[in-house]
Amino acid sequence: xxxxxxxxxxxxxxxxxxxxxxxxxxxxxxxxxxxxxxxxxxxxxxxxxxxxxxxxxxxxxxxxxxxxxxxxxxxxxxxxxxxxxxxxxxxxxxxxxxxxxxxxxxxxxxxxxxxxxxxxxxxxxxxxxxxxxxxxxxxxxxxxxxxxxxxxxxxxxxxxxxxxxxxxxxxxxxxxxxxxxxxxxxxxxxxxxxxxxxxxxxxxxxxxxxxxxxxxxxxxxxxxxxxxxxxxxxxxxxxxxxxxxxxxxxxxxxxxxxxxxxxxxxxxxxxxxxxxxxxxxxxxxxxxxxxx
Amino acid sequence: xxxxxxxxxxxxxxxxxxxxxxxxxxxxxxxxxxxxxxxxxxxxxxxxxxxxxxxxxxxxxxxxxxxxxxxxxxxxxxxxxxxxxxxxxxxxxxxxxxxxxxxxxxxxxxxxxxxxxxxxxxxxxxxxxxxxxxxxxxxxxxxxxxxxxxxxxxxxxxxxxxxxxxxxxxxxxxxxxxxxxxxxxxxxxxxxxxxxxxxxxxxxxxxxxxxxxxxxxxxxxxxxxxxxxxxxxxxxxxxxxxxxxxxxxxxxxxxxxxxxxxxxxxxxxxxxxxxxxxxx
Numbered sequence: 001x002x003x004x005x006x007x008x009x010x011x012x013x014x015x016x017x018x019x020x021x022x023x024x025x026x027x028x029x030x031x032x033x034x035x036x037x038x039x040x041x042x043x044x045x046x047x048x049x050x051x052x053x054x055x056x057x058x059x060x061x062x063x064x065x066x067x068x069x070x071x072x073x074x075x076x077x078x079x080x081x082x083x084x085x086x087x088x089x090x091x092x093x094x095x096x097x098x099x100x101x102x103x104x105x106x107x108x109x110x111x112x113x114x115x116x117x118x119x120x121x122x123x124x125x126x127x128x129x130x131x132x133x134x135x136x137x138x139x140x141x142x143x144x145x146x147x148x149x150x151x152x153x154x155x156x157x158x159x160x161x162x163x164x165x166x167x168x169x170x171x172x173x174x175x176x177x178x179x180x181x182x183x184x185x186x187x188x189x190x191x192x193x194x195x196x197x198x199x200x201x202x203x204x205x206x207x208x209x210x211x212x213x214x215x216x217x218x219x220x221x222x223x224x225x226x227x228x229x230x231x232x233x234x235x236x237x238x239x240x241x242x243x244x245x246x247x248x249x250x251x252x253x254x255x256x257x258x259x260x261x262x263x264x265x266x267x268x269x270x271x272x273x274x275x276x277x278x279x280x281x282x283x284x285x286x287x288x289x290x291x292x
Numbered sequence: 293x294x295x296x297x298x299x300x301x302x303x304x305x306x307x308x309x310x311x312x313x314x315x316x317x318x319x320x321x322x323x324x325x326x327x328x329x330x331x332x333x334x335x336x337x338x339x340x341x342x343x344x345x346x347x348x349x350x351x352x353x354x355x356x357x358x359x360x361x362x363x364x365x366x367x368x369x370x371x372x373x374x375x376x377x378x379x380x381x382x383x384x385x386x387x388x389x390x391x392x393x394x395x396x397x398x399x400x401x402x403x404x405x406x407x408x409x410x411x412x413x414x415x416x417x418x419x420x421x422x423x424x425x426x427x428x429x430x431x432x433x434x435x436x437x438x439x440x441x442x443x444x445x446x447x448x449x450x451x452x453x454x455x456x457x458x459x460x461x462x463x464x465x466x467x468x469x470x471x472x473x474x475x476x477x478x479x480x481x482x483x484x485x486x487x488x489x490x491x492x493x494x495x496x497x498x499x500x501x502x503x504x505x506x507x508x509x510x511x512x513x514x515x516x517x518x519x520x521x522x523x524x525x526x527x528x529x530x531x532x533x534x535x536x537x538x539x540x541x542x543x544x545x546x547x548x549x550x551x552x553x554x555x556x557x558x559x560x561x562x563x564x565x566x567x568x569x570x571x572x
Contacts, residue, residue: 007332011303011459033450036303037462038491041486059370079391099466099499102392105370118370143494144466149434177303177459178329183435202308202332202544209330210432216432230536231543255536263482264513 001163002292003171005034005157005190009210011177013198014226017259018281019174020044020268023133029170031131031158033138034152034186036124037145041247044268047129047136053152055124055139057147059103061096067115068093074107074116083107099144116175128158148182156186170292175224179213187214192292193221195233195247199234207238211245222249222291224284228252251284253277294569295453299495301488303459305478306508306532309542310337311456313549314565315421317558318452323418325426326468328411328439329459333425335545339416346425347427347442348407351385352394358402363395365403382387386434411439415446423449436464452566461491469495474569475503476529482514489517493526500572506561522541527568530561 006019017216018275021042021278033047039236061082063074075083082100096107098121105186108116123145129136137159141148160172175186187193193214198205207223215219223242228235239249258275298311302564308325312333315323325333340540363376373387374394385408392396395403411429418424425444430435436458444467457468469475475496479489489505496503502525507517511534521528532538538548548554 011305013304035421037460037465038303038488040302040487043483043487077396083307090394102391103370104389104393105368106391106393106396108553109393109397111366141462143461143491143498145461146463148462166367167306178436178464179431180329180429180436180464182462183329184432184434198304200539200543201335202330203543205329205332205335212431227539234543259483259511263484266483 001160001169001174002191003160003189004171004194004288005175005186005193005292006194006196007175007183007187007210008074008196009175009179009206010124010198010203012275013196013203015196016040016174017263017269018196018224019172021270021281022285023172023266025282026170026172026268029134029172030159030163031136031172032132032155033136034150034155034173034182035176036139036151036155036182037141037176039138040137042110044263044266045128045131045133045136046266047138049129050262051128052193053126054122055151056120056122057150058121059105060098060125061094061103061105061107061118061119062119063087063094064115065093065215067113068166069113071112072111073110074283077106077110098259102146105279116179123147126151126154126158128162134168135166139161149185152182152185179210187217187219188218192288193219194224194226196226197222197238198227199225199231199238201220201234204238204241208241211242211247214247215245215275222288223247223249223255224251225249226253227255229254249286251280294474294566295447295455295472296565296569297455297469297475298478299457299465299469299492300459300478300491301461302479305480305485307478308332308456309508309548310476310478310506313321313452313547314562316547317549317555317562318454319420320422321452321454322422323446323454324422324443324447325456326440326443327456328427328429328436328443329458330349331426331428333456334424334526334537335548337418337421337424339418339424342415342417344414346409347411347413347439349410349438350390351388352383353406354381354383354402355402357402357528358400360400362399368397369392375422386480390438410568411442430461437467440464440467461495466495466547468498469501470499472501475501475566476506476565477503478506478508479517480509481507481512481517483525486515486517486520488562504529504565504568507531524548529564530557532557
């Protein structure tokens with residue numbers, strides 16, 4: 001079983017549309033959406049949820065106001081500015097800012113009155129679903145949720161489990177933008193990364209950074225330049241920068257009105273009746289299959 | 293005076309486009325790029341770099357001579373960044389949140405906190421701006437939030453500050469939006485744009501952050517964002533059309549406000565935003 005992950009660095013370059021197209025072309029693949037804080041793949045694949053579960057991977061401090069003696073040891077010890085004082089009297093008590101708290105437990109351990117506890121914080125939900133192209137694992141991080149990298153790892157692990165059980169040949173992963181924990185977690189252990197870039201000054205900068213990350217992780221990566229014709233000069237620079245980092249370009253997709261049209265109709269470009277992208281994406285997929 | 297953050301949920305909706313052009317049209321804004329994973333604002337200006345400093349976070353370093361392998365550090369670490377073996381202690385820097393529990397509670401004082409570089413902070417002088425400040429995360433570094441927090445310290449209370457946020461709704465995005473006076477949610481009229489706008493609205497609700505919506509790429513086929521905003525009583529602060537000429541200009545690193553037509557649009561968006569801040 002092989003795992004292919006689509007990443008981009010920059011958001012909005014077309015990861016999800018391209019991954020959904022791959023899903024429609026692959027036979028017997030398990031699909032995973034690892035963009036857990038702003039997932040979109042389900043809008044094209046319209047999954048039917050079969051199983052779901054809560055995700056909690058971090059903790060948050062809770063202060064019992066009745067036990068707090070107002071000494072503020074915790075306030076001095078907290079490195080995240082998550083403890084604030086409440087009330088105006090000389091005996092001011094403290095409160096936790098849930099958003100700033102990272103659940104390290106230092107406050108709990110320094111409290112002389114045992115007024116602090118750590119409790120599990122629910123930070124998302126995962127889903128196992130069926131789609132017209134095969135089983136799909138996806139998730140949704142709670143707003144401002146911590147540990148998105150762990151939720152990504154959970155989604156990938158479930159997808160691989162399903163693939164192993166069902167004898168699926170491929171796991172296709174839609175990755176998040178950026179290059180911090182969720183992107184690193186998405187790329188970890190993948191057999192092949194597919195980087196989708198767009199030819200803008202931002203796109204060029206973001207592509208070189210995600211390609212550097214691939215090299216840093218010693219992961220094999222291929223490049224697709226989407227909306228190639230918006231700036232042919234920058235497209236060529238992206239291809240050159242890719243080649244310098246051993247990231248070979250396997251496809252150029254010029255801007256295609258049919259793509260937003262297909263998305264507006266909750267379909268992949270492969271299922272849409274028009275557009276030049278269909279044959280290009282099919283050619284790209286053939287190259288990926290050959291590589292795998 | 294005012295701290296305006298530009299956020300979105302979905303990536304690629306035009307946050308940087310809006311942040312750079314708003315800052316440029318304001319004349320004396322401090323532009324702060326908190327998308328430290330992929331900072332891009334500086335690409336749209338001629339920057340004269342004034343300073344660049346390495347930003348570190350603290351990670352534990354075990355002083356072997358003092359360590360008795362008692363395992364207390366591993367026990368108090370909620371992030372499993374320290375593993376205690378019978379005769380050795382292993383530290384996983386990438387899992388460390390820098391809370392200091394391990395060193396604080398080490399009975400032998402055998403843990404020292406040492407600097408671990410996570411990225412850099414750049415301050416630049418730019419014609420037409422009060423300044424441009426951005427962070428750049430080191431490749432392979434997992435956590436962006438600490439760097440976001442450090443760059444935010446560069447924001448002064450005086451004058452107008454325009455903040456470019458990272459996409460998404462996870463911790464770095466939330467930390468970037470937090471503490472602003474007004475948040476502009478940039479979206480596009482596609483199913484993805486509307487879906488992620490709703491997720492971003494959950495964040496502004498959680499932070500109790502005043503917010504407005506700006507639609508970019510108006511004309512793409514898809515849902516009616518204007519109607520959605522009317523229903524939800526969210527001010528729609530402006531609309532930018534979906535035009536190939538805009539995409540081509542942006543691709544080259546050009547500012548839209550270099551054309552009188554778009555300059556007018558951004559002037560009116562800025563005026564609306566400042567009035568909105570005034571009313572709050």
